[in-house]
Amino acid sequence: MSKQISANEVKEHNTVEKGLYIIIDGNVYEMSGFVDEHPGGAKILKRVGGKDASKQFWKYHNESVLKKYQERLKIGSLKEEAKL
Numbered sequence: 016m017s018k019q020i021s022a023n024e025v026k027e028h029n030t031v032e033k034g035l036y037i038i039i040d041g042n043v044y045e046m047s048g049f050v051d052e053h054p055g056g057a058k059i060l061k062r063v064g065g066k067d068a069s070k071q072f073w074k075y076h077n078e079s080v081l082k083k084y085q086e087r088l089k090i091g092s093l094k095e096e097a098k099l
């Protein structure tokens with residue numbers, strides 16, 4: 016099972032310096048080492064750091080992109096938490 020990461024932890028990692036975490040479909044990806052080679056540009060990725068970027072991701076990519084990069088970029092999955 017992959018590492019469980021809380022929504023707060025994701026939120027705190029919103030810059031390349033601190034670690035650029037993004038959520039796609041409940042999985043957490045660490046993008047800081049990838050921003051400079053992202054074909055869609057660094058800026059757009061930095062803007063979604065610390066956030067759920069599922070909607071933006073599926074707008075521009077398909078499943079094969081995730082398959083290709085998940086081994087390198089995926090660091091865990093979003094922890095299920097009780098909602099108040």
Ligand code: HEM
Nearest residue numbers: 044053054055059060063068071072075076077080084088
């Ligand atoms: C795991 C995360 C991501 C990976 C591995 C990734 C990878 C890639 C790759 C390989 C391409 C080249 C086109 C392709 O092969 O489909 C691309 C293009 C692009 N990506 Fe990403 N990307 C990620 C997340 C995102 C996110 C979150 C956004 C938006 C906020 C984004 C926006 C774009 C845009 C705008 C393009 C250019 C599309 C075009 O020129 O038609 N990407 N990305």
